[in-house]
Every structure is written in structure tokens, then in C-alpha cells.
Amino acid sequence: MHELGIVFHVIKTIEQVGEEQHLQNVASVTLEVGQVSGVIPHELESCWDWAVKRTELMPTASLKVETIPAVTHCNGCGQEYATVPQGRVCPHCGSEHTWLLRGSEVSIKEIEAR
Amino acid sequence: MERYKIIEVKESVFASNDREAERVRRQLKAEKTFLLNLMSSPGSGKTTTLLRTIETLKEHLNIGVMEADIDSDVDAEKIAAAGVKSIQLHTGGMCHLDAGMTEQGLKEIGTDDLDLVVLENVGNLVCPAEFDTGAVKNAMILSVPEGHDKPLKYPLIFTVCDALIINKTDVLPYFDFDMGKVVEYAHMRNPKLKIFPLSAKTGEGVEAWCDWLRCQVKAWNEA
Numbered sequence: 449m450h451e452l453g454i455v456f457h458v459i460k461t462i463e464q465v466g467e468e469q470h471l472q473n474v475a476s477v478t479l480e481v482g483q484v485s486g487v488i489p490h491e492l493e494s495c496w497d498w499a500v501k502r503t504e505l506m507p508t509a510s511l512k513v514e515t516i517p518a519v520t521h522c523n524g525c526g527q528e529y530a531t532v533p534q535g536r537v538c539p540h541c542g543s544e545h546t547w548l549l550r551g552s553e554v555s556i557k558e559i560e561a562r
Numbered sequence: 563m564e565r566y567k568i569i570e571v572k573e574s575v576f577a578s579n580d581r582e583a584e585r586v587r588r589q590l591k592a593e594k595t596f597l598l599n600l601m602s603s604p605g606s607g608k609t610t611t612l613l614r615t616i617e618t619l620k621e622h623l624n625i626g627v628m629e630a631d632i633d634s635d636v637d638a639e640k641i642a643a644a645g646v647k648s649i650q651l652h653t654g655g656m657c658h659l660d661a662g663m664t665e666q667g668l669k670e671i672g673t674d675d676l677d678l679v680v681l682e683n684v685g686n687l688v689c690p691a692e693f694d695t696g697a698v699k700n701a702m703i704l705s706v707p708e709g710h711d712k713p714l715k716y717p718l719i720f721t722v723c724d725a726l727i728i729n730k731t732d733v734l735p736y737f738d739f740d741m742g743k744v745v746e747y748a749h750m751r752n753p754k755l756k757i758f759p760l761s762a763k764t765g766e767g768v769e770a771w772c773d774w775l776r777c778q779v780k781a782w783n784e785a
Binding site: 450452453454457458460461462464465469471472475479486536544545552553554555556557558559560561562 | 564565566567568569570571572573574575576577578579656657658660688689692693714718750
């Protein structure tokens with residue numbers, strides 16, 4: 449259950465922000481989830497309510513997920529392409545020497561709080 | 563009543579764990595203890611490899627083992643029988659260890675008199691790769707029956723590791739495992755990766771792996 453670990457880390461970070469900024473309540477949390485991060489938004493949602501209910505700062509906070517499209521850079525021809533559905537092999541030149549530019553990140557974008 | 567406002571956080575979910583991991587490493591440095599994070603799939607021969615490693619290194623180093631594999635009561639017994647300090651970590655059913663859990667484990671095992679602590683991570687090639695445990699070096703075991711295409715299927719773990727053990731070389735004749743390909747694929751993901759083909763069963767190749775580990779421990783604990 450990888451997503452539960454991620455939710456715990458999100459809560460921990462927001463609790464730190466809450467302490468620093470003297471927040472009383474968090475109404476929503478927006479996450480940016482890379483398309484190929486391996487994190488399944490539906491799985492995040494399924495453990496979110498259970499996990500936040502146990503906190504003082506954010507017991508009813510809602511979860512918003514924004515997907516970041518994955519982009520790969522090709523060392524062979526220098527072009528960029530959408531990782532999904534091409535994958536590892538460059539559709540322009542057929543090279544396998546490719547690197548993921550973005551799409552693997554999981555980050556907290558913003559929160560709505562008072 | 564105060565109104566709700568938008569507060570930008572802009573922080574990776576892994577950032578707080580990364581900070582904790584840095585703290586764990588600073589502590590280890592101060593105590594002259596080397597922590598190795600050992601990852602693999604279930605059934606790759608992690609415990610057998612660890613026993614061989616302990617056998618080879620225990621004359622030179624004081625070793626401790628932290629077991630996190632979910633089904634590892636038997637493993638812990640075998641490790642204890644090898645005569646080194648070992649504890650069972652509690653992952654709370656989680657698929658990986660993070661820096662906080664590792665820190666608790668290090669406190670429990672007591673690192674004062676230990677030169678090398680091996681963290682046997684949960685048997686899984688996906689989740690443990692994403693969380694920095696605070697280890698000084700990361701290693702993974704891939705076994706011949708798992709196939710040479712694993713660096714293509716699980717790229718991240720090959721990227722975060724410093725060393726790759728290819729275990730069960732004694733069964734190479736019975737599998738379509740291409741050693742050249744696995745080295746090529748792994749180096750494509752991580753050109754600096756050190757690769758050690760070995761058989762924990764027969765002992766072949768174990769020496770090279772143990773030499774590497776001993777050098778790493780020495781460099782960390784002396785610097």
C-alpha cells in the first residue's frame with residue numbers, strides 16, 4: 449500500500465506548515481502527481497479520508513489531484529516526446545538513450561487553510 | 563471568522579523524508595557507523611547473501627542487521643544464529659521503510675559498537691526505491707531466475723543503487739538470462755553502478771562484493 453505512506457508524508461509536511469504559519473484548519477490540499485510517478489490517484493483518495501480524520505489540523509480536508517503529463521528527452525536526436533504511450537524508445541529516431549524530463553514527481557502544490 | 567486562503571506549499575512529498583534521511587546520515591557519520599540499505603524482490607536470496615557477507619566480514623567488522631521483511635521471523639533467527647546483533651523492524655504493514663522508521667531501528671539496535679549495519683528492506687522493487695532511508699549506500703540483489711529485463715521494468719531502483727548483486731549465478735545454465743544484457747540495461751539507467759555477479763550458495767564471487775563493501779565502510783568510518 450504505497451499510497452498510504454505517501455498520504456502520511458503529505459500530512460506530516462502540512463502539519464509542519466500549519467505550525468509555522470499558525471493555521472487552525474485546512475480545507476483542501478492540492479497535489480501534483482506525475483503521470484508516471486506510479487501513484488494511482490484513486491488509491492490516494494481511498495485512504496485519504498481515513499488518514500486525515502485522525503489529525504487535528506485537517507480532519508475534513510478534501511484532496512485535489514492534478515496530473516502532470518510525462519515528457520521524455522531523447523539523447524539520440526535531442527527532441528522531446530510524450531512518454532505515454534511511447535515509453536522508453538524515441539518515436540522520432542528509435543534511440544533507447546532517453547531520459548524522463550518530468551512526470552515522476554509527487555508534490556504538494558497548495559493548501560486552502562485559515 | 564477568518565477566511566480560508568490559498569497557501570502555496572510547492573514541496574515534494576518526499577522532501578520531509580529526505581531531510582530526515584540527511585539527519586540520520588549525519589548521526590551515523592558522527593558515530594562512525596556505516597548503514598547499507600539492501601533491497602530486492604522476495605526470493606532473490608537476500609538472507610543467504612547476507613549470511614555469506616557476515617561470514618566473510620565479521621572478523622574485521624562489528625555487524626548489526628535490521629530486518630524489515632514482512633515475513634521474516636525465520637530470517638531473523640538465521641541471522642541471530644550467525645552471531646551478529648539483529649532486530650526486527652516494524653513497518654506497520656507498509657511496503658517500504660522511511661527515514662523515520664530507520665532512525666527508530668538504529669536507536670533500538672544501538673550503533674555505538676557497530677561498524678556496519680545492514681538494513682534488510684521490504685522485499686519489493688518499487689516502493690523502497692522512492693524513500694531515502696538515511697543509508698550511506700544502497701544495494702540491490704537481482705537473482706538469475708528473475709530475468710535480465712528487470713532494469714527496464716523497474717528503472718528507479720537501478721538509478722538509486724550504488725551496487726547491484728546478481729545472485730544465483732550457479733543456475734545460469736538453466737535460464738535464458740543474458741549477463742551482458744543485464745549489465746548493459748543497468749548501466750543505461752545508472753552508469754556508475756557497481757555490478758557483482760555471485761552465487762551466495764557456492765560462494766563464487768562473494769569475495770569481490772565483500773571487498774567493495776569493506777572499502778566503503780572503511781572510507782566512511784575513517785573520513
